[in-house]
Amino acid sequence: xxxxxxxxxxxxxxxxxxxxxxxxxxxxxxxxxxxxxxxxxxxxxxxxxxxxxxxxxxxxxxxxxxxxxxxxxxxxxxxxxxxxxxxxxxxxxxxxxxxxxxxxxxxxxxxxxxxxxxxxxxxxxxxxxxxxxxxxxxxxxxxxxxxxxxxxxxxxxxxxxxxxxxxxxxxxxxxxxxxxxxxxxxxxxxxxxxxxxxxxxxxxxxxxxxxxxxxxxxxxxxxxxxxxxxxxxxxxxxxxxxxxxxxxxxxxxxxxxxxxxxxxxxxxxxxxxxxxxxxxxxxxxxxxxxxxxxxxxxxxxxxxxxxxxxxxxxxxxxxxxxxxxxxxxxxxxxxxxxxxxxxxxxxxxxxxxxxxxxxxxxxxxxxxxxxxxxxxxxxxxxxxxxxxxxxxxxxxxxxxxxxx
Amino acid sequence: xxxxxxxxxxxxxxxxxxxxxxxxxxxxxxxxxxxxxxxxxxxxxxxxxxxxxxxxxxxxxxxxxxxxxxxxxxxxxxxxxxxxxxxxxxxxxxxxxxxxxxxxxxxxxxxxxxxxxxxxxxxxxxxxxxxxxxxxxxxxxxxxxxxxxxxxxxxxxxxxxxxxxxxxxxxxxxxxxxxxxxxxxxxxxxxxxxxxxxxxxxxxxxxxxxxxxxxxxxxxxxxxxxxxxxxxxxxxxxxxxxxxxxxxxxxxxxxxxxxxxxxxxxxxxxxxxxxxxxxxxxxxxxxxxxxxxxxxxxxxxxxxxxxxxxxxxxxxxxxxxxxxxxxxxxxxxxxxxxxxxxxxxxxxxxxxxxxxxxxxxxxxxxxxxxxxxxxxxxxxxxxxxxxxxxxxxxxxxxxxxxxx
Numbered sequence: 001x002x003x004x005x006x007x008x009x010x011x012x013x014x015x016x017x018x019x020x021x022x023x024x025x026x027x028x029x030x031x032x033x034x035x036x037x038x039x040x041x042x043x044x045x046x047x048x049x050x051x052x053x054x055x056x057x058x059x060x061x062x063x064x065x066x067x068x069x070x071x072x073x074x075x076x077x078x079x080x081x082x083x084x085x086x087x088x089x090x091x092x093x094x095x096x097x098x099x100x101x102x103x104x105x106x107x108x109x110x111x112x113x114x115x116x117x118x119x120x121x122x123x124x125x126x127x128x129x130x131x132x133x134x135x136x137x138x139x140x141x142x143x144x145x146x147x148x149x150x151x152x153x154x155x156x157x158x159x160x161x162x163x164x165x166x167x168x169x170x171x172x173x174x175x176x177x178x179x180x181x182x183x184x185x186x187x188x189x190x191x192x193x194x195x196x197x198x199x200x201x202x203x204x205x206x207x208x209x210x211x212x213x214x215x216x217x218x219x220x221x222x223x224x225x226x227x228x229x230x231x232x233x234x235x236x237x238x239x240x241x242x243x244x245x246x247x248x249x250x251x252x253x254x255x256x257x258x259x260x261x262x263x264x265x266x267x268x269x270x271x272x273x274x275x276x277x278x279x280x281x282x283x284x285x286x287x288x289x290x291x292x293x294x295x296x297x298x299x300x301x302x303x304x305x306x307x308x309x310x311x312x313x314x315x316x317x318x319x320x321x322x323x324x325x326x327x328x329x330x331x332x333x334x335x336x337x338x339x340x341x342x343x344x345x346x347x348x349x350x351x352x353x354x355x356x357x358x359x360x361x362x363x364x365x366x367x368x369x370x371x372x373x374x375x376x377x378x379x380x381x382x383x384x385x386x387x388x389x390x391x392x393x394x395x396x397x398x399x400x401x402x403x404x
Numbered sequence: 405x406x407x408x409x410x411x412x413x414x415x416x417x418x419x420x421x422x423x424x425x426x427x428x429x430x431x432x433x434x435x436x437x438x439x440x441x442x443x444x445x446x447x448x449x450x451x452x453x454x455x456x457x458x459x460x461x462x463x464x465x466x467x468x469x470x471x472x473x474x475x476x477x478x479x480x481x482x483x484x485x486x487x488x489x490x491x492x493x494x495x496x497x498x499x500x501x502x503x504x505x506x507x508x509x510x511x512x513x514x515x516x517x518x519x520x521x522x523x524x525x526x527x528x529x530x531x532x533x534x535x536x537x538x539x540x541x542x543x544x545x546x547x548x549x550x551x552x553x554x555x556x557x558x559x560x561x562x563x564x565x566x567x568x569x570x571x572x573x574x575x576x577x578x579x580x581x582x583x584x585x586x587x588x589x590x591x592x593x594x595x596x597x598x599x600x601x602x603x604x605x606x607x608x609x610x611x612x613x614x615x616x617x618x619x620x621x622x623x624x625x626x627x628x629x630x631x632x633x634x635x636x637x638x639x640x641x642x643x644x645x646x647x648x649x650x651x652x653x654x655x656x657x658x659x660x661x662x663x664x665x666x667x668x669x670x671x672x673x674x675x676x677x678x679x680x681x682x683x684x685x686x687x688x689x690x691x692x693x694x695x696x697x698x699x700x701x702x703x704x705x706x707x708x709x710x711x712x713x714x715x716x717x718x719x720x721x722x723x724x725x726x727x728x729x730x731x732x733x734x735x736x737x738x739x740x741x742x743x744x745x746x747x748x749x750x751x752x753x754x755x756x757x758x759x760x761x762x763x764x765x766x767x768x769x770x771x772x773x774x775x776x777x778x779x780x781x782x783x784x785x786x787x788x789x790x791x792x793x794x795x796x797x798x799x800x801x802x803x804x805x806x807x808x
Contacts, residue, residue, distance in 0.1 A: 015693075019551065019693055022693075023551050023552070023553060023692075023693075026550075026552075026553060027550075027551050029618075030550045030551065128548065134691075134693075134694035134695065136540075136544040136548035136549070139544070139548050140540040140543070140544060140548075143543060143547070143719065143722075144540035144543050144544075144712075145540070146431075146434045146715065146718055147423065147427050147431050147434065147711070147715055147717075147718050148427070148430075148711055148714075148715075149427060149430060214433075272680075272700060275676065276676075280696075287538075287711065288427075289419075289423055289427075289538075289707040289708065289710065289711045290538035290702065290708045290712075291701065291705075291707075291708055292684075292701060292702070293539060293699075293700065293701035294699075294700035294701065295697075295698075295699060296676060296696075296697065296700065297694065297695065297696060297697035298694065298695045298696070301695075303694070303695075304694045304695055306693065307549075307552055307693045307694040308694075310552075311547070311548045311549065311550065311552075314550055314551050315547065318547075
């Protein structure tokens with residue numbers, strides 16, 4: 001029997017405990033063992049005196065109880081936050097325990113060190129749940145596509161913002177109204193900054209980029225923009241241009257460099273990402289040989305995310321010593337903000353100004369809507385676009401990246 | 405260095421050889437080795453005297469050369485067809501060699517025996533490429549979702565038929581015209597029967613069902629229908645009903661049974677499968693805890709399929725002795741055709757007969773188009789539907805399953 005400890009029995013940790021109980025016979029069967037339960041929660045580290053899930057008798061407030069118990073071979077870190085999640089994970093790895101986490105902040109900030117320690121100690125540090133919730137994406141990238149040159153990985157990586165954008169589009173409500181609705185439904189936190197600012201998406205695309213390109217970047221290395229400034233007029237103009245606005249994390253090859261950023265983007269209806277609505281997430285991977293792949297599912301929620309954690313627990317038992325290591329210091333490949341080439345959507349005040357716009361910006365797709373004119377500038381480098389915008393004699397209301 | 409043999413250097417086998425060459429440094433890097441090439445093709449079994457790909461000097465016509473060479477640890481079977489692909493695979497496994505295949509016919513017909521032999525010999529029998537071409541689906545199902553109770557697995561598993569249906573919808577052409585176009589573009593074979601009849605999809609959904617439900621069924625155990633009888637009027641009526649027609653392989657839980665079949669189906673626009681067009685494939689997995697997942701990509705083609713084969717070659721090196729075994733004889737769970745519950749689309753001759761239809765079939769969604777009337781019957785058991793249809797006093801032109 002495998003004994004594990006769960007650090008933090010919140011939304012995800014509680015879901016892990018529930019699945020290990022409800023699916024215990026399926027899991028035992030996977031390991032080909034004839035017993036009632038093959039994976040047992042021996043400890044729960046939590047500051048509360050009661051955590052429910054029938055696990056109050058396993059409660060401890062001391063990480064040392066767990067670290068010093070040689071029977072515990074897997075530590076599940078579902079605490080959230082950087083500290084002490086990072087310190088506890090590092091200590092568990094140093095003690096030769098496998099660590100499984102859903103904590104994207106820790107993976108993004110300390111992944112290189114934790115993966116290095118895991119490799120040194122011959123154990124696993126696994127984090128399928130840190131990106132895309134229940135969607136299998138980390139293992140497909142590392143295992144199924146390890147012989148594939150990845151040209152681009154991009155995705156809708158945050159369910160909250162995708163729900164807000166979907167509601168604006170479907171119901172014609174403002175960003176503020178859609179956010180309030182998302183908060184009422186429990187899809188957005190009271191302080192929604194991490195989601196709507198793009199910071200959460202940024203951590204996730206960095207993790208994917210590190211795997212896809214064998215580099216090591218964190219959220220400090222790339223630019224991110226959120227959806228706070230998206231107006232209904234933009235959603236409607238986008239529709240008239242045959243596009244939908246999605247918040248994307250993007251990391252794509254551009255020659256020897258990687259263009260990586262988080263930004264709302266106008267996505268064409270021919271992209272499968274344009275069809276991903278509500279709280280669903282999707283990751284689009286474009287490989288040199290395999291072409292376009294998409295992985296779609298629920299990017300958050302207790303049980304979906306816990307499913308990914310449980311699959312990592314099973315992997316840690318099945319195949320310990322996964323040897324992925326991120327390189328430290330290879331941030332040089334990351335393009336500067338100016339070097340990123342992207343089409344641009346620009347909405348300006350006024351109508352009947354198509355000729356003026358074309359004479360200034362050159363030939364481009366133009367629509368008029370609600371007293372505004374929106375144009376789609378073909379892909380140029382960022383600096384050239386900004387020069388054009390700066391010198392435009394008129395009021396620019398919105399500027400958003402577009403896929404083409 | 406790992407030495408492999410490729411049996412059959414056709415479309416897929418040639419792609420495998422090309423990727424092993426073009427991505428050799430990426431692959432060597434994955435294994436952390438400093439050499440020019442880590443996986444080398446030592447033999448190619450092919451009846452031709454020249455096969456190109458720079459491998460003519462490795463050609464042999466005798467399987468014994470390969471079986472008797474202890475240096476060869478992996479045999480790649482990309483011959484296609486049942487015989488002698490099955491016999492060669494079995495012989496290689498018996499010799500303690502890992503076998504990797506793209507051959508869905510062999511996996512579907514002989515999977516239980518070949519997996520059993522692999523387990524007995526402590527080697528792997530891997531077949532990621534047999535379903536969904538380059539889409540990672542076998543490994544996500546077996547590795548990422550092994551602790552997840554699967555409620556349903558369904559998908560667009562054949563690119564040829566999806567292309568034909570997409571063309572009919574997009575261009576308003578008949579089945580025959582769309583098929584001719586697919587043949588001209590190389591998407592359909594001269595004899596397209598295996599694709600358009602649903603037989604190919606049937607083999608693939610059986611493989612997925614065997615993994616998802618730990619059963620063992622082959623194409624002989626379930627019913628399949630193809631798309632030969634789909635008319636433009638059906639495509640158009642479906643659109644008026646807010647649906648698209650897709651050829652689906654389906655295996656879903658129905659109490660203690662599994663409803664498994666292949667059929668064209670009317671799929672609602674709210675299903676992500678409805679957005680999968682042209683030669684793309686997609687597999688929708690619904691898990692008890694994880695909810696809805698979709699895996700999307702190119703289901704055929706030399707390099708996409710070869711990518712999946714290469715990922716299996718790498719897995720065979722990384723983690724030999726994968727222990728999946730299908731149970732023999734557990735076909736009892738498969739629902740009889742009559743027991744399958746499905747909504748039905750029925751198109752009948754004539755218009756102005758809504759009242760008559762409602763009085764016969766009960767309350768249902770109705771549209772009129774081009775001299776026909778189409779109705780959507782809610783899900784009842786098949787037998788009840790058929791009784792209703794038999795007793796209908798009017799000309800029934802089409803009957804197609806619908807998702808709801």
